[in-house]
Each structure stands twice: as C-alpha cells, then as structure tokens.
Amino acid sequence: MMHTFNLTATNQPAVVERLLRVIRHRGFALQSFELKAVDHDLQIDFTVQSTRAVNLLFNQLEKLYDVKQIKLT
Structure with missing residues (x-):
C-alpha cells in the first residue's frame, strides 16, 4: 500500500539522513x-510503499527531534 507524508523539519545537517x-x-x-x-x-x-502498518512509521518520524509537523495525506 502507498502512503504520502508531508513533513516540516528544522533545516539542520543530517536531518534528511535520519529521516x-x-x-x-x-x-x-x-x-x-x-x-x-x-x-x-x-x-x-x-x-512510501509497504505492507506494514503506516502508524509504525508515522510514530517513529514524529519522535525525531527536528520534525516540527507531520501529516499523512
């Protein structure tokens, strides 16, 4: 299944790598x-695409320090 995210993060080195x-x-x-x-x-x-539950990914991304806002669209 495909899932689309919209995320706002602080522009810091390594943010994209962590994501x-x-x-x-x-x-x-x-x-x-x-x-x-x-x-x-x-x-x-x-x-992203996966057969796994999307809330597993959403919850982990939400915990990242530099993530200010995240939406599943």
Missing part, C-alpha cells in the same frame, strides 16, 4: 521524495 534511515529501518520503500528549503525549515513530501 531516510527511519523509513528504511521500519521496512518501507521510498517511492518519491521532494524537498524544499523554506526559511530555516525543510518542507518534505514523500511517498
């Missing part, structure tokens, strides 16, 4: 990824 690591460790395959730098933040839209 991608969580996606991979939770067993989701990245299908698309778009990033825009806006002021001191990053606006990230991405789509």
Whole structure:
C-alpha cells in the first residue's frame, strides 16, 4: 500500500539522513521524495510503499527531534 507524508523539519545537517534511515529501518520503500528549503525549515513530501502498518512509521518520524509537523495525506 502507498502512503504520502508531508513533513516540516528544522533545516539542520543530517536531518534528511535520519529521516531516510527511519523509513528504511521500519521496512518501507521510498517511492518519491521532494524537498524544499523554506526559511530555516525543510518542507518534505514523500511517498512510501509497504505492507506494514503506516502508524509504525508515522510514530517513529514524529519522535525525531527536528520534525516540527507531520501529516499523512
């Protein structure tokens, strides 16, 4: 099943690497990824695919320190 996220994070070194690591460790395959730098933040839209429950990924991403807002669209 495909799931699309909209995420706002602080524009800090290694934020994208941490995000991608969580996606991979939770067993989701990245299908698309778009990033825009806006002021001191990053606006990230991405789509993942997996048979696993999407709340597993959502809950872990929400815990990342630099994540300010996350939405499942």
